[in-house]
Amino acid sequence: MNTKYIDLIEQTFDFPQEEFKTENNKLFWHGINLMELTAKYGAPLKFTYLPKISENINKAKGWFQESIEKHNYKGKYFYSYCTKSSHFKHILNEALKNDIHIETSSAFDIDIVNNLKKDGKIKDNTFVICNGFKRDQYIKNIGSLINSGHKNVIPIIDNYEEINLLLDETDKKLNVGIRIASEEEPKFEFYTSRLGIGYKNIVSFYEREIATNKQVDLKMLHFFINTGIKDNAYYWNELMKCLNVYINLKKVCPTLDSLNIGGGFPIKNSLAFDYDYAYMIDEIINQIQQACDEAGVDVPHIFTEFGSFTVGESGAAIYEILYQKKQNDRERWNMINSSFITTLPDAWAINKRFIMLPINKWNRQYERVLLGGLTCDSDDYYNSEQHINGIYLPVYEKDNPLFIGFFNTGAYQESIGGFGGLQHCLIPHPKHLIIDRDEDGNLVTKIFKEQQKSSELLSILGYGEVTESKTESENLIKQEVI
Known part of the structure; x- marks a missing residue:
C-alpha cells in the first residue's frame, strides 16, 4: 500500500x-x-x-532575444528590476551583474541608486525608470540624479503636475515617460487604476505640455497591468489598447521610441505550476510588430519591469x-x-x-x-x-x-x-x-x-x-x- x-x-x-x-x-x-x-x-x-536571481534574469533575456531574432524585430529589449520587490543590497548586487536596469518607486530608492553608483554597480548608461506618485523629496532626488549627469533617467509622469515640478529641479534635458491609467480586471473594486493618465487624455496631454517644450522629450509609454502578464482576454485587450495609444502618440511625437510593458511574470507557486514564458513573450513581440507595421510606425524598444520574477524564486x-x-x-x-x-x-x-x-x-x-x-x-x-x-x-x-x-x-x-x-x-x-x-x-x-x-x-x-x-x-x- x-x-x-x-x-x-x-x-x-x-x-x-x-x-x-x-x-x-x-x-x-x-x-x-x-x-x-x-x-x-x-x-x-x-x-x-x-544564483537563482541571475538564472531567471538570463532566462527572460534569452526568451526575448530569441523572439526578436525570429520576427526580425528592429527594437531592443531592456530588462529592468523593480526594487520594491526587495531592496536588499545583496539582491541588487546580484541582479546588476547581468547588465540590467532599475525601476524605482520612492525618494529613498534614489538614495539606493546613488549608493550603488558609488560602488560601481550602476553605470552612467543604466536606465533608472522612476515610477510612482512623486512627493517633494522624490522630485528633488530625481532632479539631483539628473543634475549629477546621469542621462538615462526617465521619470514616468503619473499626473498632470509632475513635469512642471521636475522642471523646477533641473535645467538639463528631461526625458520622460507617461504611464497609462489602465482599466482593472472586472473583479476589482474599482474600474480604472489610480496611477497614470487616462487612455483618451494622453495625446492631448503630450501636445499641451510636452510638444512645445524644448527642454522635455517624451521617450517612453508605460503600460502596467496589476495582475501581471497572463494569457487571457483581459491582458491582450489592454495590450492592444496600449498599442493604439503608442501608435497615435508616435505619429505626433518623433522622440517616442520605447514601450514599457510593466506587469510581472508569475512565479512558481505549486509543483503543478505550468506557464509558457517563451510563448507569451513571442506573442507580445508578434502583436507589437503587427500593430506597428499595419500603422506604418517604427516598433518601440521594449522594457520590462520584473520584480517577483527576478527575486521571488x-x-x-x-x-x-x-x-x-x-x-x-x-x-x-x-x-x-x-x-x-x-x-x-x-x-x-x-x-x-x-x-x-x-x-x-x-x-x-x-x-x-x-x-x-x-x-x-x-x-x-x-x-x-x-x-x-x-x-x-x-x-x-x-x-x-x-x-x-x-x-x-x-x-x-x-x-x-x-x-x-x-x-x-x-x-x-x-x-x-x-x-x-x-x-x-x-x-x-x-x-x-x-x-x-x-x-x-x-x-x-x-x-x-x-x-x-x-x-x-x-x-x-x-x-x-x-
Missing part, C-alpha cells in the same frame, strides 16, 4: 523537479541539503539563494513543527515555531500560495493538517496549498521533529513584514542567511541577520537599554504557543 508522503507527491505531481529532489528521505532544493542547513543554523530560518523559509493540537474530531493543528504574519505576510493578507514541502520524514505516513503560527491572532494560519483541499504532511511525532519549508518567498515578504522592526506579538524575525556559489560551484553561506533579540524590540518600543537574560536568548526559537 502506498501510504508514505513521498508516494503522495509522486502520484500527484511530476516529481522530482528541476529544483526539488529527495535523498535519504530528506529534501534538497537547488542542490542544498536543507536538513544539514537546519541542523547547522536552527529553525525558524529564512534564506536567499542568489530565490527565497525560502524553514520552520519546525513544535506541537500538534487536536481541536476536534477532524482538525489537527500543527503549530510552527514562528508566525506567518511576521514572516510570510502575503500568505494571510492576500491568501498568496507558496510551495510548501516537508524537509524530512518523506518515508513516513501522512495526515491532513492545518498550520498555525505562534501569535494569539486568529488570522495567523496557513490552511491550503498545492494539494488544493488541504495540507498533507508526514505524521507528527513528538520525539521526532518535523521541519517544513516554504519556497519562492523572496519577493515583498521582508519589506511587508517589517524586516528588522517590530513584529506582531513580538515574535522575533528569524535568522536570515545568504547562500551563493563560488567559482567552483561550491556553496558559500553567510549569516545576513541574526534572529531578533528582545533588547532590539524593546529598544524600538522606547524601553531603552534592556538586559536580555541568557535563558531568553537561548530559547527564542522554543517559545510556548500562545
Whole structure:
C-alpha cells in the first residue's frame, strides 16, 4: 500500500523537479541539503539563494532575444528590476551583474541608486525608470540624479503636475515617460487604476505640455497591468489598447521610441505550476510588430519591469513543527515555531500560495493538517496549498521533529513584514542567511541577520537599554504557543 508522503507527491505531481529532489528521505532544493542547513543554523530560518536571481534574469533575456531574432524585430529589449520587490543590497548586487536596469518607486530608492553608483554597480548608461506618485523629496532626488549627469533617467509622469515640478529641479534635458491609467480586471473594486493618465487624455496631454517644450522629450509609454502578464482576454485587450495609444502618440511625437510593458511574470507557486514564458513573450513581440507595421510606425524598444520574477524564486523559509493540537474530531493543528504574519505576510493578507514541502520524514505516513503560527491572532494560519483541499504532511511525532519549508518567498515578504522592526506579538524575525556559489560551484553561506533579540524590540518600543537574560536568548526559537 502506498501510504508514505513521498508516494503522495509522486502520484500527484511530476516529481522530482528541476529544483526539488529527495535523498535519504530528506529534501534538497537547488542542490542544498536543507536538513544539514537546519541542523547547522536552527529553525525558524529564512534564506536567499542568489544564483537563482541571475538564472531567471538570463532566462527572460534569452526568451526575448530569441523572439526578436525570429520576427526580425528592429527594437531592443531592456530588462529592468523593480526594487520594491526587495531592496536588499545583496539582491541588487546580484541582479546588476547581468547588465540590467532599475525601476524605482520612492525618494529613498534614489538614495539606493546613488549608493550603488558609488560602488560601481550602476553605470552612467543604466536606465533608472522612476515610477510612482512623486512627493517633494522624490522630485528633488530625481532632479539631483539628473543634475549629477546621469542621462538615462526617465521619470514616468503619473499626473498632470509632475513635469512642471521636475522642471523646477533641473535645467538639463528631461526625458520622460507617461504611464497609462489602465482599466482593472472586472473583479476589482474599482474600474480604472489610480496611477497614470487616462487612455483618451494622453495625446492631448503630450501636445499641451510636452510638444512645445524644448527642454522635455517624451521617450517612453508605460503600460502596467496589476495582475501581471497572463494569457487571457483581459491582458491582450489592454495590450492592444496600449498599442493604439503608442501608435497615435508616435505619429505626433518623433522622440517616442520605447514601450514599457510593466506587469510581472508569475512565479512558481505549486509543483503543478505550468506557464509558457517563451510563448507569451513571442506573442507580445508578434502583436507589437503587427500593430506597428499595419500603422506604418517604427516598433518601440521594449522594457520590462520584473520584480517577483527576478527575486521571488530565490527565497525560502524553514520552520519546525513544535506541537500538534487536536481541536476536534477532524482538525489537527500543527503549530510552527514562528508566525506567518511576521514572516510570510502575503500568505494571510492576500491568501498568496507558496510551495510548501516537508524537509524530512518523506518515508513516513501522512495526515491532513492545518498550520498555525505562534501569535494569539486568529488570522495567523496557513490552511491550503498545492494539494488544493488541504495540507498533507508526514505524521507528527513528538520525539521526532518535523521541519517544513516554504519556497519562492523572496519577493515583498521582508519589506511587508517589517524586516528588522517590530513584529506582531513580538515574535522575533528569524535568522536570515545568504547562500551563493563560488567559482567552483561550491556553496558559500553567510549569516545576513541574526534572529531578533528582545533588547532590539524593546529598544524600538522606547524601553531603552534592556538586559536580555541568557535563558531568553537561548530559547527564542522554543517559545510556548500562545
